[in-house]
Amino acid sequence: xxxxxxxxxxxxxxxxxxxxxxxxxxxxxxxxxxxxxxxxxxxxxxxxxxxxxxxxxxxxxxxxxxxxxxxxxxxxxxxxxxxxxxxxxxxxxxxxxxxxxxxxxxxxxxxxxxxxxxxxxxx
Numbered sequence: 001x002x003x004x005x006x007x008x009x010x011x012x013x014x015x016x017x018x019x020x021x022x023x024x025x026x027x028x029x030x031x032x033x034x035x036x037x038x039x040x041x042x043x044x045x046x047x048x049x050x051x052x053x054x055x056x057x058x059x060x061x062x063x064x065x066x067x068x069x070x071x072x073x074x075x076x077x078x079x080x081x082x083x084x085x086x087x088x089x090x091x092x093x094x095x096x097x098x099x100x101x102x103x104x105x106x107x108x109x110x111x112x113x114x115x116x117x118x119x120x121x122x123x
Contacts, residue, residue: 005039012066012073022055029068038064041115101120 009018009036010023026033035041039057046052057065091098 003062005055012069013071
């Protein structure tokens with residue numbers, strides 16, 4: 001799955017010119033200036049209905065780009081990334097913690113599924 005970088009920038013920055021904002025980001029952060037692996041140009045349908053080359057990124061690339069956006073709207077994503085990163089490091093250091101977290105998530109999924117199933121439904 002890929003996302004339009006200009007759409008993400010538009011939402012997170014309220015910039016009237018997301019294309020200019022993206023160009024300045026690539027100058028400011030040389031890591032973003034590389035075409036691959038962070039982003040690529042794909043042909044997408046524009047608002048006017050025409051097919052245009054658009055800078056796009058996958059989930060990993062979008063998260064990397066969000067890290068470079070100095071905006072209050074981007075802060076919740078940055079905090080979430082820091083939290084997830086911390087949890088992952090802890091799981092690498094303590095595999096038992098990783099096992100417990102996986103079990104917990106599986107149990108949540110099972111409970112959620114059972115809450116939506118009719119009582120007379122059998123698997």
